[in-house]
Amino acid sequence: MLSIYILVTMAIFAADMALQYRSHRQGIMAELSMLQRTFERSVGYALWHMDRRQLDAAVVGMLEMPSVSRVTVTGPEGEIVSEASSGEARKQRHLLPISTFSSSMPLVHASGSAPPVALGTLEIQSNSSVILHRLQGVLLFAALTAAIKTAVLVLLLRRHFDRILSRPLFEIARRAGQINPKDPEVRPLPVKPGEPDELDVISSAINGLLQEVAATVGAFDALNKNLESQVEQRTAALQQSNAALAQSIEQLHLAQQSLVESEKMAALGGLVAGIAHEINTPVGLGLTGASHFAYMVQQLETRFRAGELEEAQFERFLVDSRELARSICVSLEKAAALVRSFKLVAVDQGSDELRRFGVRQYIDDVVLTHHPALRNGKVAVHVDCDRQLEVTSYPGAWSQLLSNFINNSVTHAFDAGTREPAIRIAVQEDGQDIVLTYADNGKGMPESVARRVYEPFFTTNRQNGGSGLGMHIAYNLVRQQLLGSIALQTAPGEGCAFTLRLPKQLPTT
Structure with missing residues (x-):
């Protein structure tokens, strides 16, 4: 009801404001036409004689009217001869967009039997802010009246519903809150003799419900005890299952960790096998070079003791020794680098x-x-x-x-x-x-x-x-x-x- 009332009030208010806005606009248009007719001769005379001072004075005079926001005088070719606007209109700030409307009148000069000469156009402009300013008092009065009527209606509706609905319901709620369904001696809500009212009807319904509740309390208690027993049994079984599951998960984690460690050790074992195979070549080359160098030394010693050692043989021995030493060093350095890298990587993989x-x-x-x-x-x-x-x-x-x-x-x-x-x-x-x-x-x-x-x-x-x-x-x-x-x-x-x-x-x- 309140919503419908507010909507109807707003619709009537809007319609009234629209009618008044239209009426004021027609009135302003009439004022603009009258103002044009009043200043037509003065503006035409000023244009004909090119009297700028008189023309500006006429334009300023028209702007003194409250309903005028802009005056524009154009020449016969459409060029603007004089134009002025109200300073107040430029300073105002409005929440709603401002619409403008104007009235135009052609300016001519007639002299005796000579044909009239077109001098230009006089346009006087106004806008909706003038109308809103005039309607401001009416608008505030109408809004205040509507607000007062709405407040009075709300107060009356609230008092009415409080008397016929809220008080009885609060009374029933208060009495029902004092009832304990588990009490074996449940006291029913009082019901007045004679013609029942709304409170008596609801109290009778609650009393009937209390009787049904009392009849089912015993069965519910027995069922509740049975359910509690079943819940305890199932809780114990669930705890046992959770314990077994936790143990299985722990075993699974241990197995997974063992597999991960096995994977690491398998990778390390493959690395050991590869490094061992890789080291075998430079070590074998170094061993072969050392054996050949020992043989060369033995041959050199035999010739030296027999007095058969020649200078050319000794020089060849030095060249061969130098080459063998370089080959042995290269092989051993390669093996040492492999061992050093493997040792560093293997030790790091085994530690944190x-x-x-x-x-x-x-x-x-x-x-x-x-x-x-x-x-x-x-x-x-x-x-x-x-x-x-x-x-x-x-x-x-x-x-x-x-x-x-x-x-x-x-x-x-x-x-x-x-x-x-x-x-x-x-x-x-x-x-x-x-x-x-x-x-x-x-x-x-x-x-x-x-x-x-x-x-x-x-x-x-x-x-x-x-x-x-x-x-x-x-x-x-x-x-x-x-x-x-x-x-x-x-x-x-x-x-x-x-x-x-x-x-x-x-x-x-």
Whole structure:
């Protein structure tokens, strides 16, 4: 009711304001026409005699009228001869857009029997702000009247509904709040004798409901006790199941950890076998050179003791000794470098020591330990890293990470169809982090494989010994131990690129 009343009041108010606005506009238009007729002769005379002072005085005189906002006098060719506007109209600010309306009158000069001469046009303009200013008092009075009538109606409606609805309902709520359904002696709500009113009808309904509630309380209590007993039994069974499940999960974690450690040891064992095979060649060359050098010394000593040693033979011995010594040194230095790199990488993989190390040198050492597998696969490795770059991190995690990447490329990425297989490792500084990019030009992965590449035990090469733990270990090393992030970009036929963002300084605690 109140909404309808407000809508009707607003509609009537709007219609009344529209009618009054229209009436005032017609009145203003009449004023403008009368003003034009009044100043027509004066403005025409000023134009004919080109009296600028009289023309401006006439324009200013017209602007003195409250209903005029702009006066424009144009010549016979449409050029503006004189124009002025009310300063108050320019200063006003309105919430609503201001519409303008004007009245135009042609100016002519007639002299005796001569034909009239067109002098120009006189245009007097007004706008809606003049009407709104005149309607301001009416608007405020109408709005105040509507607000008072609405407030009175709201007050009357509230008092009426309070008497017929709110008071009875609050009384029933107060009485019903005093009822305890669990009380065996439930006291019903009082009902007055005689003709019942709204309160008595609701009280009678509540009393009937209380009787039904009292009848079901006993059955509900028995059912509740039965349910509590069943809940306790099921809770105990659920606790036992949870304990068994927790034990199974713990065993699964231990088994997974054991598999991960086995994978690390298997990788280290393969590394040992490759390094042992790689060291065998330079050590064998060094041993052969040393044996030949011992034989040469023995022959030289025999000739020397027999007095048969010639100068040419001694010079040849010196040349051969120099070549053998150089060959032995090269072989032993190569073997020493392999042993040093393997020792560093193997020790780091077996420990979790946090220390500072050079990134480029460490990457070279890890690549050198994988030289047998890379050489057998004819894989070229390109490393792009500043030799002065150092980090404080876990070198064992770095070694395991790079080893898993290299093994993954050699095992999965490159096949017989790969032309010039290559691996590129690039490291760049980025503020407090470093960005390590590991990429190969292998066969790449489809999207279905790339989505699952970090899952444990997922592999596409199980028939050749793949365990599915290499990339899972790499992901955990990056996220948990090295506190970094890893992202993969790959597509079939476009190789794989892993982008790692790692902090240069890991916390010591």
